[in-house]
Amino acid sequence: MVDILHRVGIKTPSVDNVYQAITTIEGLSNWWTIDTKGDGAIGGVLEFRFPAGGFDMKVLELEPGKRVLWQVVDGPAEWIDTTVSWELKQSDEYVIVLFKHLGWTEPVEFMHHCSTKWATFLMSLKALVETGQGSPDPDSVRIGDWH
Amino acid sequence: MVDILHRVGIKTPSVDNVYQAITTIEGLSNWWTIDTKGDGAIGGVLEFRFPAGGFDMKVLELEPGKRVLWQVVDGPAEWIDTTVSWELKQSDEYVIVLFKHLGWTEPVEFMHHCSTKWATFLMSLKALVETGQGSPDPDSVRIGDWH
Numbered sequence: 615m616v617d618i619l620h621r622v623g624i625k626t627p628s629v630d631n632v633y634q635a636i637t638t639i640e641g642l643s644n645w646w647t648i649d650t651k652g653d654g655a656i657g658g659v660l661e662f663r664f665p666a667g668g669f670d671m672k673v674l675e676l677e678p679g680k681r682v683l684w685q686v687v688d689g690p691a692e693w694i695d696t697t698v699s700w701e702l703k704q705s706d707e708y709v710i711v712l713f714k715h716l717g718w719t720e721p722v723e724f725m726h727h728c729s730t731k732w733a734t735f736l737m738s739l740k741a742l743v744e745t746g747q748g749s750p751d752p753d754s755v756r757i758g759d760w761h
Numbered sequence: 762m763v764d765i766l767h768r769v770g771i772k773t774p775s776v777d778n779v780y781q782a783i784t785t786i787e788g789l790s791n792w793w794t795i796d797t798k799g800d801g802a803i804g805g806v807l808e809f810r811f812p813a814g815g816f817d818m819k820v821l822e823l824e825p826g827k828r829v830l831w832q833v834v835d836g837p838a839e840w841i842d843t844t845v846s847w848e849l850k851q852s853d854e855y856v857i858v859l860f861k862h863l864g865w866t867e868p869v870e871f872m873h874h875c876s877t878k879w880a881t882f883l884m885s886l887k888a889l890v891e892t893g894q895g896s897p898d899p900d901s902v903r904i905g906d907w908h
Contacts, residue, residue, distance in 0.1 A: 616763075619763075619873040620876050621877055623904065623906040723768060726766040726767055726768035727768040729765075729766050729767050733880030737881070755884070757770065758768065759853070759854075
């Protein structure tokens, strides 16, 4: 099993600002993909759609202001049954986001791509919370031939 | 052991443009850190310095237009003896960069940070090759409290 790990610091006075952005349809659609639907409650399924496909994430854990855990229940074969974990903590003027996309079976080239793409989406999340303006799909930062 | 993996596609007609940017002092100083010195030949040591510290990389392998391998011989404790691998290949109008920072002992929080920061430096490399303008330190993209 191999994992994608990231950490960003978002300059904002409250972890709730970040927690809202990763747990509500409005928040998620403003930094990841504008085509976000579904049910963000525990046991619900969030549906993220992109021009090239999409992911369905079942919400396994929600700890307000602290932790979110999703399980991929539909999407590319390599993503199925992987989990996406978010941990938040305040550190002085920053909210620290520890992000993990866990449980890839193999370090395939697509995983390398997703690792870099997650980083740019986390920078989009950071920009959204700090400035009110993220860069969700279909206008996300292009990192190469695989978008 | 845990690894940082990334993939970017750089729109450029020749792998040599990317190879030069990751193997010469001038190239490296234009996307990673302006304070780059040392010897980029096999067996030589490249010295990268940042406001907060730096890394010394011994050049283990150089395969023009294809592959570069560095070993970290000085720097933060977590980086010592890790390796940084670059693989290049042309795919239509893109040069694909497969990047691996291999051999971290533990998935510490600093590794999460370095993973995200590498992604932003790879985007700086992409911008340098595509537009002539990267964002090397000390003016690299800030991703949080750890710069």
